[in-house]
Amino acid sequence: MAILELDNATIGFGESHRRYTVLEGANLKVHENEFVAIIGFSGSGKSTLISLLAGLLLPDEGAARFKGKQMKGPGPDRGIVFQNYSLLPWLTVYGNIELAVKQVFPKFTRSKRRDYVQHYIDMVSLTGSEAKRPSELSGGMRQRLSLARTLSMQPEVLLLDEPLSALDALTRSVLQDEIIRLWEEDRRTVVMVTNDVDEAVLMADRIVPLTPGPSAKLGREFPVTLDRPRDRATLNFNPEFKKLRNEITRYMMGINEEAKQLRIASDVILPDVEPIRFGVA
Numbered sequence: 714m715a716i717l718e719l720d721n722a723t724i725g726f727g728e729s730h731r732r733y734t735v736l737e738g739a740n741l742k743v744h745e746n747e748f749v750a751i752i753g754f755s756g757s758g759k760s761t762l763i764s765l766l767a768g769l770l771l772p773d774e775g776a777a778r779f780k781g782k783q784m785k786g787p788g789p790d791r792g793i794v795f796q797n798y799s800l801l802p803w804l805t806v807y808g809n810i811e812l813a814v815k816q817v818f819p820k821f822t823r824s825k826r827r828d829y830v831q832h833y834i835d836m837v838s839l840t841g842s843e844a845k846r847p848s849e850l851s852g853g854m855r856q857r858l859s860l861a862r863t864l865s866m867q868p869e870v871l872l873l874d875e876p877l878s879a880l881d882a883l884t885r886s887v888l889q890d891e892i893i894r895l896w897e898e899d900r901r902t903v904v905m906v907t908n909d910v911d912e913a914v915l916m917a918d919r920i921v922p923l924t925p926g927p928s929a930k931l932g933r934e935f936p937v938t939l940d941r942p943r944d945r946a947t948l949n950f951n952p953e954f955k956k957l958r959n960e961i962t963r964y965m966m967g968i969n970e971e972a973k974q975l976r977i978a979s980d981v982i983l984p985d986v987e988p989i990r991f992g993v994a
């Protein structure tokens with residue numbers, strides 16, 4: 714059974730004629746311990762999709778299920794790391810993680826909680842910055858804090874909404890390795906949204922493209938069968954990696970072109986003429 718499932722899920726925003734359908738009839742099954750990457754263009758509906766998987770949004774039609782049950786809202790078993798960090802600005806690095814830990818593990822003693830919070834701070838290399846507030850951190854540090862806070866809640870499913878998008882290439886590689894290491898360690902289920910094909914191939918077991926919006930759907934899937942651990946240094950020379958990357962890039966460019974043509978066709982204004990009918994009295 715899939716741990717997470719979208720079954721013909723449709724969702725849109727706005728009322729009646731101003732309604733914008735973001736996803737239409739989206740189908741996705743994520744199995745336990747799987748690492749799935751969702752790739753798509755900006756504005757195609759990736760964040761909306763991840764919010765459906767978290768239970769933060771509910772589909773207008775169809776279903777979003779966690780362990781076979783229709784979701785009614787978010788829960789600590791589905792941890793989400795947002796693109797924009799969503800940290801509490803008045804709390805320190807330590808305080809942001811501590812608050813999450815208090816909610817999920819209320820029975821921890823004070824000293825156990827302190828060690829536990831510190832463990833996650835160390836894990837993402839924020840040691841020494843415990844007393845800083847989010848405004849005093851760099852973008853990369855905020856993203857690491859956001860990741861540590863979510864991981865500290867030990868969710869069964871980790872939902873990552875472009876968690877590395879604001880990072881420089883070097884920090885991005887470090888965090889990619891960190892996420893892979895964590896996933897390999899205890900094989901949590903991960904769904905990660907990204908717009909970077911290389912990142913998706915490096916990290917995922919399966920890549921699922923989202924077609925351009927409106928009314929986006931999940932497109933043809935690409936399994937990634939490259940052996941693990943994947944070494945980024947040699948991957949660029951791996952023929953299987955290069956072939957898959959090219960295939961996905963070509964596919965994405967193709968669906969984008971198709972969407973563009975459809976948009977142009979729907980923008981064409983037809984002449985206002987009456988059809989001529991012959992032989993009608």
Ligand SMILES: Nc1ncnc2c1ncn2[C@@H]1O[C@H](COP(=O)(O)OP(=O)(O)OP(=O)(O)O)[C@@H](O)[C@H]1O
Nearest residue numbers: 726727735753754755756757758759760761762926
């Ligand atoms: N709460 C909302 N109200 C109205 N429209 C929304 C809302 N949330 C998203 N949308 C619209 O839905 C579409 C998809 O948005 P979404 O954030 O899911 O895309 P995305 O693929 O994550 O984009 P990006 O890669 O740029 O972050 C956009 O056109 C956006 O304007």
